[in-house]
Amino acid sequence: MPINRRQFLFIFSSIAFFRVPLIDAQSKYSATVAVLRRAHINEIQAHLNYLSYAEKAKLENYPGLAYFFYSFALAESVHARNFNRILSALGVQSWEPPKPVVKVFSSKVNLKSALEFEMLDIDRRYPQFVEEAKPEAHGGALENLNYAWDTEKQHRDLIQKMQSGTGIFFGVIASLSAVAIALIVAAFSKTEKEAFLWGNIIAIPIIFLSGIFFPLPEITLFNFGDTPFTIFDLQPTTHAHRAFLQVFLYGAGIGDLLYELTMLLAVTALYFGIGVILYRRFHLKMR
Ligand SMILES: [Fe+2]
Numbered sequence: 455m456p457i458n459r460r461q462f463l464f465i466f467s468s469i470a471f472f473r474v475p476l477i478d479a480q481s482k483y484s485a486t487v488a489v490l491r492r493a494h495i496n497e498i499q500a501h502l503n504y505l506s507y508a509e510k511a512k513l514e515n516y517p518g519l520a521y522f523f524y525s526f527a528l529a530e531s532v533h534a535r536n537f538n539r540i541l542s543a544l545g546v547q548s549w550e551p552p553k554p555v556v557k558v559f560s561s562k563v564n565l566k567s568a569l570e571f572e573m574l575d576i577d578r579r580y581p582q583f584v585e586e587a588k589p590e591a592h593g594g595a596l597e598n599l600n601y602a603w604d605t606e607k608q609h610r611d612l613i614q615k616m617q618s619g620t621g622i623f624f625g626v627i628a629s630l631s632a633v634a635i636a637l638i639v640a641a642f643s644k645t646e647k648e649a650f651l652w653g654n655i656i657a658i659p660i661i662f663l664s665g666i667f668f669p670l671p672e673i674t675l676f677n678f679g680d681t682p683f684t685i686f687d688l689q690p691t692t693h694a695h696r697a698f699l700q701v702f703l704y705g706a707g708i709g710d711l712l713y714e715l716t717m718l719l720a721v722t723a724l725y726f727g728i729g730v731i732l733y734r735r736f737h738l739k740m741r
């Protein structure tokens with residue numbers, strides 16, 4: 455249907471009415487728009503990285519790590535959407551960011567890459583984004599840049615926890631408990647061969663019954679407040695295994711594992727005590 459001159463002028467002026475302020479906003483906030491575009495690309499890259507890392511973790515049978523990466527991917531997509539929303543409000547309508555390239559390695563390397571990415575965000579990219587956007591003082595843009603910057607700091611902390619020495623710390627205590635059990639074995643062994651044999655007879659069941667291979671039945675001996683102490687809790691391997699799971703799959707730190715730490719230390723001390731008494735009583739008398 456052809457439109458007459460009056461209708462044309464009405465449509466034109468309506469478009470102009472809405473477009474002019476947006477074009478004005480774009481030129482007024484040109485540096486902010488440039489920053490938001492870069493931040494948007496950066497967040498899309500982070501989002502796609504984490505999605506791929508999560509898939510890889512799933513393939514490698516690390517469900518906890520996959521969940522961890524999925525939650526990061528979600529956070530990064532929120533950042534990307536926030537930046538895109540402000541860009542739209544500033545009149546950047548046809549914004550098509552370039553498609554990022556995602557490189558995926560083993561989950562261990564992916565964790566390292568994730569940490570490097572977050573560190574760059576925290577130390578280089580976001581400080582620069584904020585510095586460049588600050589002079590134009592666009593409230594929404596600055597607020598969202600700072601919000602994303604803070605979130606990246608939380609991401610860094612969580613990744614560092616995943617990689618932290620907490621696992622090594624528990625590994626050292628678990629090794630001490632192995633030494634304690636070895637003392638008990640040595641108390642009854644006359645030769646190296648005998649010690650090796652008895653060592654295996656003890657080690658295999660306590661690893662097998664630690665919860666690594668299958669969920670353990672709850673044979674409760676007593677309760678520590680709300681936490682049941684089961685017969686399997688007498689083994690150091692049960693506590694070490696639980697702690698390793700929490701550290702490597704859920705990023706737990708020592709503060710989150712005080713119960714397992716206390717139990718592992720207590721059980722280790724108990725076996726050390728028994729080991730020393732038995733060694734003095736039997737092995738030293740055998741000589
Ligand atoms: Fe982000």
Ligand SMILES: [Fe+2]
Pocket residue numbers: 500526530572605606609
């Ligand atoms: Fe992040």
